[in-house]
Amino acid sequence: MHAKPSATPKGGGILRQPTSVWATAFAAVVAFMGIGLVDPILPAIAKNLDASPSQVSLLFTSYFLITAVAMLVTGWVSSRIGGKRTLLIGLALVVAFAALAGTSGTVGQLVGFRAGWGLGNALFVATALAVIVGAASGGAESAIILYEAALGIGISLGPLAGALLGDMNWRFPFFGTAALMAVGFLLIGTLLKPTPKPAEKTRLSAPIRALAHGGLSTTAFTALFYNYAFFTILAFTPFVLGMSAHGIGLVFFGWGVMVALASVFGAPMLQRRIGTVRVMYLALALLIVFQFGLAFLGHGGIIACTVLSGIPIGLNNTAFTEAAMEVSDSPRPVASAGYNFVRWMGGALAPFIATKLAEEVDAKLPYVVGAACCAVAIGILAVRRRHLAPLERVDLDHAFQDAPAAA
Template sequence: MQTTPPGAPSAPERAARRGGILRQPLSVWATAFAAVVAFMGIGLVDPILPAIAKGLHATPSQVSLLFTSYFLITAVAMLLTGWVSSRIGGRRTLLLGLALVVVFASLSGTSDTVAQLVGFRAGWGLGNALFVATALAVIVGAASGGAESAIILYEAALGLGISTGPLLGALLGDMSWRYPFFGTAALMAAGFVLIAVLLGKTPPPERRTRLSDPIRALGHGGLSTTAFAALFYNYAFFTVLAFTPFVLGMDAHGIGLVFFGWGVMVALASVFAAPRLQRRIGTTRVMHLALGLLVLCELGLALTGKTGIIVSTVLSGVPIGLNNTAFTEAAMEVSEAPRPVASAGYNFVRWLGGVIAPYAAGRLGEDISPDLPYYVAVVSCLIAALILLLGRRHLRGLDRAHDAPASREAPVPSSA
């Protein structure tokens, strides 16, 4: 009698995979749709940053606080999401996150001052953290074809959201900088209804996550090395995302198209190029390679004229996409902590780069030189590479782990 080799997919799994990744329950598509909209929020404000600054009589550094407040709350909330979802279940956590995004995105569109807008974006960040940190686990649990198909579907939603966010922001922002916020609220409300109707009850896991678990997980040398390297990488990443709209000198449509191209590069590199390179040269080498490429893009932003800035911005999506995948998988595989716990600790540290970079880049660009933020980003990339190099003994198992079958819980993604 023929038996199934250890680690190989079962007959039902093979049958589901033959059915194709697109044959998914409606609950999976509902969650994936909401995920697309959630990831739109990352690039949504990029095309309208100059318009917001003009409409609210604010400086670039003041407007950059939209990112700072958003990612600060997202970082802190990552420590709470596991605690919440392990007590009320995935479905309720998703709905709570979506409801918060609907409320605070709507309020963002009514803001009369930068301070109000920054505060409402903070509430938006809380909702987004609750949703994004739970969505992949829900998709994996409900999808047909196994975890691999579910993760590919989720990465596709991530890429679609990141690339279309700037286009939506440009289209609606051309009429008023307020409209992208109202548009996001309407789409998230649709996602709320779809999940409420189509996603069945998801019971809490057997083991409840403690609030201290993500911080304790950072005691592992490999996870802390990955997290702090990612912090400096994210500083460079968000220098591009938050400061470049002010140096492009374009209207909302132009900025939207540039960052649409950037988002497409992020998606293609993350979903297609990164896995192939990881299999060929290993995860740690991919991180070093991507950091080197990002240094070249940052130098292109600092040293070239308008055409060079556009090209460098779009091409920077390649190393950013490579690193988003490589760093996330490294964080998931490098320690023995459960994946949701490891991801929460990792994201708490790495999102701090998104907290610091937008405001710091804005002040450096305003007070000293518009080129200086990119030179600081270059130094930040080099520090990230140095951290990886100094902690390389903690990362030795990564490339071997990439070929081993996954056995722990599905990861919580880093790209929201």
């Protein structure tokens, strides 16, 4: 089975994109802002709704659990009503449930509304990647980098927006997200042309069937353990920092900037020099180092390790997304759905387990478990590396394309 070509044609610039791609990318930025938006206000939510950290962590668990399961139906939906309608339905659900989250009177209501938000986010995010890849100029590689740039910018701005709005009232970040997503809805509704329906309708079982491919399943289950470590940092660290909403927001803004820079600039450069699989090894090893730093260093070390952990997370986000898109022989939307179903389970499990371990055992243990998950991910890559051979062929092609022409 051969990997799909992803070379960037000469003359295709990542910034030279149709207006419809920029509209979709803007909405993607706002969608990813929703991931880190609640970070700075987690302590405030716990205080105002009289909830424990593990109860508040369910905001992440419900969001990512529903996002993961909904990934299985995104292709089925978009292949029947088209990509544009699927994006608009997803955006409408996010607007509605984000606004409802701001009206919550109990942590249970907030968790429930975040679950609905996760459904809308799944419909939007999975389809947005396929739409950007389909409409972007410069090939799939440029499109994925643009998508990861949206992810990085959204993840970095989310905590900052959460801190600025949450400092006034913990409800305001939810209303702010609803307003921004409404703008995204209008932009996509007016600027994105109706996307053609695929010749074949996607079966509900297609994403699960796609995971039978050795390369895609290897990528997905490695990403599951990596995402556990990722979301241990994102969801648990706000309680460890012991700072105000502004302080937490600034720390995670710095973290998000590292994610964005590593995703857009670091990962492509390293992939061309050492290959995608070696980038994964490197990033996972770095993440182990930072997890142990978070566990055993003092307050200043925790802040530094939180910010710097954005570097391996950014490298891995791009490397894993490209791997999932390139290694499978399934259509990209189907491969993306199967991959995201598995990997987002890590985001669903980590927040609750991490906070429970801290409450009942020790605050260092969540990060030790996160480091162990990275080690498991490295083990999966090592044992099943032969399934990722197509990625190495693509990396070799890129190396030849980047080499100076012979005299």
